[in-house]
Amino acid sequence: MTLTEQITRLGRQAREASRALAQLTTAQKSACLLAMADAIESDRAPIEQANHLDMEAAAETGLSAAMLDRLKLDDKRIADMARGVREVAALPDPVGRILDERTRPNGLRLQKISTPIGVVVIIYESRPNVTADAASLCFKSGNAVILRGGKEALRSNQAIAHFMIAAAARQLPAFPAHCIQIVPTTEREAVRELLSLTQYVDLCMPRGGEGLIRAVTEVSKVPVIKHFKGVCHVFVDADADLKMAEEIAFNAKCQRPAVCNAMETLLVDRAVAPSFLPLIGRRLQARRVELRADEASRQILQAGLAAGGVLKTASEQDYFTEYNDCILNVRVVDGVGQAIDHINHYGSAHSDSIVTANETHAREFLARVDSAAVYWNASTRFTDGAEFGMGAEIGISTDKIGARGPMGLEELTSYKWLGFGNGQLRT
């Protein structure tokens, strides 16, 4: 069988499985998910064995220690995977919600109801826990999924999927086994083949760095929901409570610097820069945050620079950069208008916050910043499925077609219109 035939078969099987999956009841899906979670724990030994083989092979190819750590599955990580699947089982079923209802003058009753999307492809990098995570979210939302993980994790991913599927099939004889499939080859060309199957694949969601996302977008013929990067901002307005601003800025940068909703650039109104910047500067330096400042903020920051504090000049490229690290751009702006323009130009339409007591400024910021999440007096770090009350999350979209912002189960659905008539004809 050629690669094309092999991948096409995956797509066709997924489409067929999606038809059967869409008809399962909520109770059937939950029972399957609980069985899958139990299997992840009870079949821990063979899963860890497969992972061990992946780890050995990866170590031989010289994979970095950090990457090896991401690849590793131990008892704790396996327990976490199982717990994640149980949490998905407990969430409300996102399929079959009535989104709209109307009766037309001719008596035709229309109902807009949520449906599964159909067949979803998830492309991700090394962490094998994504396999259980993505599979359970897609299953609960009635979508057949084709998973393409990192090449170094293939055995681990296959083992996880195998035991999840086997457990569900024991639980429910009607379980459509092809609703969870792992691309069985590490050939790069397989991705291009997969993303050409417009007749079978409804959506691709890449999860990973900007390079992966761009590569997927470049070749895909199917719709892609993207999360390019998180270049997030906090703007400290002239009318900000400076203590609140300090706490929010510190939280947005330092609470977890490596994630997409962490702040990368701090914008400060010129009026409060002399009083605010020394406060936050000292605090960030104490946490070893490197500052990259524009000329105006550099002059202020320099005066109060502690020994060992790193203060550089920000380049234009820095303003576009997602550091995911203890580095922060700092820029002085002239008012809320310039802050908004900076964010819409350099940002990634992810999460941005204004700190101010001035409602007019806040309303302007909320209205004009064109990002998935815009905050007034809160940290950017809240953009997250769990924090938004969605339960688990499959990703955060920086797109505007389909889902935007955190994507939970509801964001994994489409809809259809049902028309209930008694013989209505178009005149």
Next chain:
Amino acid sequence: MTLTEQITRLGRQAREASRALAQLTTAQKSACLLAMADAIESDRAPIEQANHLDMEAAAETGLSAAMLDRLKLDDKRIADMARGVREVAALPDPVGRILDERTRPNGLRLQKISTPIGVVVIIYESRPNVTADAASLCFKSGNAVILRGGKEALRSNQAIAHFMIAAAARQLPAFPAHCIQIVPTTEREAVRELLSLTQYVDLCMPRGGEGLIRAVTEVSKVPVIKHFKGVCHVFVDADADLKMAEEIAFNAKCQRPAVCNAMETLLVDRAVAPSFLPLIGRRLQARRVELRADEASRQILQAGLAAGGVLKTASEQDYFTEYNDCILNVRVVDGVGQAIDHINHYGSAHSDSIVTANETHAREFLARVDSAAVYWNASTRFTDGAEFGMGAEIGISTDKIGARGPMGLEELTSYKWLGFGNGQLRT
């Protein structure tokens, strides 16, 4: 200026205009739209003059009479365009709707509100009235639009856009003139350039035949909402009221055969085929509908064939075909399950209907047919923005990401999350 520079400039101007447009009030947008509608009528003479030049040039290139008719603008068509724009002005503003609202345990209040998408590209074929139509719908929904019409209609499209923009700018000094732009060249390569501008263009909506849609999908790097084709079905169940079935099938095929929601294939349960097919067959033949039948239905239809009635054998390819014409496939199936399988395999996920008095069969059909609109005892012809109560419509989507089915103003919006806090930090 190279073509790339020229097209990039269109994109950049559209993005800038979209920022300004998103801030206009409903009243400002309505006033602009009414001024545009007035201008279409009062500047009728130069618009018709531009159209006359297009018609002359098109006639010289040997364009068919049918195509020339589609290109032509006369007083009636211009009045219709103006009326369409006034209707859009009168519709509710789709931007700023509160789609969801929740307060989290930490006191953070979240609001999900509808926003414009941003910059939309519309690619269409010859009819110049689409220019006014698409421009007004995009304007009302706060989207900057880049219009690429048929090459033979360039002067007409430019004239329509010019007078709409000039009128709006007189009405409102803050009107962002680049929110409506016509691609100023007929070069084919311009489309590829336009659909590569991922930093400026948020969405492309091609309107036209399947060939156009496939060509756009093939080259586009930006999301495309597609309406491939309408291969719509009516299934006459064993428990159908046969008189109702006859009326619905006749309406679905004959009320307007050239449109996408007209029926292309009639499926009939074997149990009622002998009684139903002769009735509908005679009625369709009287309207000169060519029948392409499978073996079982051919045998029944042949007996009652009137003189001059055309009865052929359906090929497998016929079941995939959108005729947009007085041709109908007829097939006998064994029950609702086989009908559903036929529709999900050969259909285009557009509009399908079951006629039955049996609620179990109807519920199964509604649940399992994977189409944008699924009807019970009603004609497929209702899939339409106006019939759904959406007002005007920019198209019908057969996609599952973003809008599905008829697309009115609401379907031309995205959303963002606003977070209202009082100093919330992530812990």
